[in-house]
Amino acid sequence: MSSKLAKIEKRTAYLLILPSVLLVFSIILFPIFSNIWISFKNVELKDLRIPEPRAKKLVKSIKDNPNQIKIIYKLRNSSLTQEITNVKFKDRYPDNIEPTNLDKRCEFKQKLLQCELGNWPKKYRENLEIVFQNTNNQEISKKELKSYKPKLSGKSQNILLTYEFTLNNFKKVIKDKAFIDLLSTTFYYTFFGTIGAIVFGILAAQMVNQKFFGRTFMRSVLLFPYVAPVVALAYTWELLLDPTSGTLNNLLINYQIIDGPINLLGQKYVTLNILGFDFKLRLALTTVIIFEIWRYFPLAFLFILARLQAVPKELYEAADVDGANPIQKFLNITLPQILAVISILFMIRFIWNFNKFEDIFLLTGGASGTRTLPINVYQQGFSIGDIGMGSAVSIVIVVFLLIFMFIYFKLLGKRADEN
Amino acid sequence: MKIKNILTYCFISSLFLFTLICIWKILVTLQGIELTNFNFNKLFIFGIILCAINLLIGKKLNLNIKIILLALLFSIFDYFISINLPIWYSLGIFLISLFFFNNIKNYDKNFLSKNHSSQNLFFNFLTLFGITLFSFVILFPFYMMLVTSFKTQALLLLNPLDFSINFVQGLPELFKSYFVVFKDYNFGRYMLTSTIVSLGTVIITLIFAIPAAYAVARLNFFGKNFLSTSILIIYLFPAIVLVIPLYTIFSQLGLRNSIEGLLIVYTATTLPVAIYMLQGYFKSIPKELEEAGIIDGQNWLGIIFKIILPLSLPAISSVALYVFMIAWNEFLFSLMFLDRPNTFTLSRAIQFLNVGAETPRQYLMAGSVVVTLPILIIFVYFEKYLVSGLTAGSVKG
Numbered sequence A: 001m002s003s004k005l006a007k008i009e010k011r012t013a014y015l016l017i018l019p020s021v022l023l024v025f026s027i028i029l030f031p032i033f034s035n036i037w038i039s040f041k042n043v044e045l046k047d048l049r050i051p052e053p054r055a056k057k058l059v060k061s062i063k064d065n066p067n068q069i070k071i072i073y074k075l076r077n078s079s080l081t082q083e084i085t086n087v088k089f090k091d092r093y094p095d096n097i098e099p100t101n102l103d104k105r106c107e108f109k110q111k112l113l114q115c116e117l118g119n120w121p122k123k124y125r126e127n128l129e130i131v132f133q134n135t136n137n138q139e140i141s142k143k144e145l146k147s148y149k150p151k152l153s154g155k156s157q158n159i160l161l162t163y164e165f166t167l168n169n170f171k172k173v174i175k176d177k178a179f180i181d182l183l184s185t186t187f188y189y190t191f192f193g194t195i196g197a198i199v200f201g202i203l204a205a206q207m208v209n210q211k212f213f214g215r216t217f218m219r220s221v222l223l224f225p226y227v228a229p230v231v232a233l234a235y236t237w238e239l240l241l242d243p244t245s246g247t248l249n250n251l252l253i254n255y256q257i258i259d260g261p262i263n264l265l266g267q268k269y270v271t272l273n274i275l276g277f278d279f280k281l282r283l284a285l286t287t288v289i290i291f292e293i294w295r296y297f298p299l300a301f302l303f304i305l306a307r308l309q310a311v312p313k314e315l316y317e318a319a320d321v322d323g324a325n326p327i328q329k330f331l332n333i334t335l336p337q338i339l340a341v342i343s344i345l346f347m348i349r350f351i352w353n354f355n356k357f358e359d360i361f362l363l364t365g366g367a368s369g370t371r372t373l374p375i376n377v378y379q380q381g382f383s384i385g386d387i388g389m390g391s392a393v394s395i396v397i398v399v400f401l402l403i404f405m406f407i408y409f410k411l412l413g414k415r416a417d418e419n
Numbered sequence B: 001m002k003i004k005n006i007l008t009y010c011f012i013s014s015l016f017l018f019t020l021i022c023i024w025k026i027l028v029t030l031q032g033i034e035l036t037n038f039n040f041n042k043l044f045i046f047g048i049i050l051c052a053i054n055l056l057i058g059k060k061l062n063l064n065i066k067i068i069l070l071a072l073l074f075s076i077f078d079y080f081i082s083i084n085l086p087i088w089y090s091l092g093i094f095l096i097s098l099f100f101f102n103n104i105k106n107y108d109k110n111f112l113s114k115n116h117s118s119q120n121l122f123f124n125f126l127t128l129f130g131i132t133l134f135s136f137v138i139l140f141p142f143y144m145m146l147v148t149s150f151k152t153q154a155l156l157l158l159n160p161l162d163f164s165i166n167f168v169q170g171l172p173e174l175f176k177s178y179f180v181v182f183k184d185y186n187f188g189r190y191m192l193t194s195t196i197v198s199l200g201t202v203i204i205t206l207i208f209a210i211p212a213a214y215a216v217a218r219l220n221f222f223g224k225n226f227l228s229t230s231i232l233i234i235y236l237f238p239a240i241v242l243v244i245p246l247y248t249i250f251s252q253l254g255l256r257n258s259i260e261g262l263l264i265v266y267t268a269t270t271l272p273v274a275i276y277m278l279q280g281y282f283k284s285i286p287k288e289l290e291e292a293g294i295i296d297g298q299n300w301l302g303i304i305f306k307i308i309l310p311l312s313l314p315a316i317s318s319v320a321l322y323v324f325m326i327a328w329n330e331f332l333f334s335l336m337f338l339d340r341p342n343t344f345t346l347s348r349a350i351q352f353l354n355v356g357a358e359t360p361r362q363y364l365m366a367g368s369v370v371v372t373l374p375i376l377i378i379f380v381y382f383e384k385y386l387v388s389g390l391t392a393g394s395v396k397g
Helices: A002-039 A142-147 A168-175 A178-208 A215-227 A230-241 A247-254 A283-308 A313-321 A326-354 A358-363 A373-383 A387-418 B002-029 B040-057 B063-081 B087-104 B117-148 B153-158 B176-183 B187-218 B224-235 B243-253 B259-283 B287-295 B300-311 B313-329 B332-337 B346-355 B361-381 B383-393
Strands: A053-061 A068-077 A084-092 A097-099 A106-109 A112-120 A125-134 A151-156 A269-274 A277-282
Touching: A002 A387, A002 B187, A002 B224, A002 B243, A002 B259, A053 A084, A053 A142, A053 A151, A068 A084, A068 A112, A068 A142, A112 A125, A168 A178, A168 A387, A178 A215, A178 A283, A178 A326, A178 A373, A178 B117, A215 A283, A215 B117, A215 B361, A215 B383, A230 A247, A230 A283, A230 A358, A230 B117, A230 B346, A230 B361, A247 B002, A277 A283, A283 A326, A283 A358, A283 B383, A313 A326, A326 A387, A326 B117, A358 A373, A373 A387, A373 B243, A387 B243, B002 B040, B002 B087, B002 B117, B040 B063, B040 B087, B063 B087, B117 B361, B153 B361, B176 B187, B176 B361, B187 B224, B187 B259, B187 B300, B187 B313, B187 B346, B187 B361, B224 B259, B243 B332, B259 B313, B259 B332, B287 B300, B300 B313, B313 B361, B313 B383, B332 B346, B346 B361, B361 B383
Parallel strands: none
Antiparallel strands: A053 A068, A068 A125, A084 A112, A084 A151, A097 A125, A106 A112, A269 A277
8 A cells, every 4th residue: 555655656766856957958958068068079150051852943035035934043052061852842833834844853744843962062052944935825924923933842951960979079179378378367256256256155144243323224235246147247347447538447437546447347457566576466357356246246245245244152152251342253253153154155156257258248248368268168169160169168067066976065065064 | 542532533534524524515516516625624623622612522412412513613613614516515514514523422530430331332433334325335336327327418518527416407307318218219128028038038937936935845755965956956957057958949949039939048047046946945834734634535636626725825826926036037048048129028128228329318217217126126125025035045146
């Protein structure tokens, strides 16, 4: 009896999860695996169009002979790269005409012309000319002739489904001189973006954890950058930071803090002189990181605040009795309590910043030294149009991701053991 | 010890006052009023003097009279060192200094001689500093977005710092950018598309996620643990690694430039988090309720509809709002999949505005307000639900 129930339970469970599993499998897992497939292929954006045989029909009357008419079919292979095999051609005609010179490949039967045009190599072009004679001395209607459209069909290899593989994409990715730079930019962006967001998150949480007037409103306001659409925010920042008409530069010039405008998003390096040493700061990258911190510290804030509110008040009261000062209280009570949250937060934010695409894309488009791995996927795949290369870069991202996830789940497991 | 405390107190509080004044001055400058100097030296030193006076008076005077007196002194001083400024500027200064002196009114010599008083002081001010600076830094871009949409390109070229809103010109002139954005740039249509896509995503996601989450939370089946860990792993995979294969597949299937294609992708990408959030909540519902349902002769569907759903409405609303937010704000897929203006979502349309011909900035900002405002209103209104959704789902972002 119970085993029967268990069986029903099992069947119900599979039924309930099946739709979700299928959808997630086809839209998330399958693409991740097909990335591997595509990355070993030499595919470009233009190859994605499936090659088609095409025909343009021209109707021309023949001089001094109203009883005959010439039809020219301009045939071509739409693809510049692939051949089409087994092309078949079909067209219809009015009742009162029949062909005088028929191509060997064609056959005319009951108003219907059918041709077997064989294989067309890439860029193939041909003009098929047929002269028609009318059978009942009535005028041949050009209009009627033109109203019929030829139908063509053919088989072509879908380049994505062939078994030709190449290692060139990965060779290009790794041998590229810019690859090291790309990696360092990505890690620089990820690391400082994450650390910054967490530091500001701790500061904000520490503040809002105290009671003051308008505290709930403050909490909402702090989350605004995180919930608002990135497109709107990125363009607002772009306008604010614009070197000529941007508000920030104009304000700074107005208050005589700087002499001339600074192109915060368009300048790769800026040289800073600190204590007599010259530092080269990556200006555009720093600006993008600041935007990143501005947008994502609310999240860190939310997490840390939730943890702070769970810290028992007795701990602080005991510390007061012991005569601890605020810094000691923060270092010895607050920090250890939120350390676990911070480490989890660090891993999650690290993974997400590593994959961040929209923010940089909208602010700089990857120019002025802000090209990270995700931006490179887009540029290779869609700006240059090399889908294979784009996929290869995606694979690099996935490999890094798997490493991070391994560390993350190790960390999670360790924390679960401790509790 | 005491001198050190007094010095830190004067220094920090004067700095705080100065920061407040700076923010006020920046806001005033952005109203097109000519103001080119923060007067750091004079204001800072005068601030220190006033703080010291505040300390000396202590509680000898009625506190309210004390703060009004000090604030008046400060405003008059500021009035004399800055020239030709409107009266509302000075009024603002007065209110700010009133707020400031109200905050420090309780400090006197006794307080400063206590243990750790300088550190306590520092932390108190850090909170104040933080709240002011954080709200300013966060709200400033939103404020600029809004006021830019009420200006015109010509006026902004004339004076790039004048963002004052001219109410005299009448409402149709004031909201001109919005009329243009909706009429000439077709934003009404994009807004409709965005709404349909977001609501559609929410509904389809819930239809898929609720049964799956129930199965993961309650039923025993082979591969359950594997499934619940893979949900999290799948969730951590970003859109950027899916974009190329999905683009190639969708191009060949003819699903690009269609709302259906977008709906499929959005649903699939939000499903893992929806299942993850819901199953956590379903686990917290007492099992006895369902057992009672089974005794009453309900089948699984009846249990889900009659027992689980009514009990987990708060969790479902969080998930729905969170998914709505993700779908409304989504940019990457709409950029890749939509290139015909008749299928654009709002995000894609704004990007199109920016990339296309030189669109005047007020239209761009009006469009940004149009896309931002609904989500902010929803957020403030349903804050409780969304915050719990964010905390649960915020492994993604």
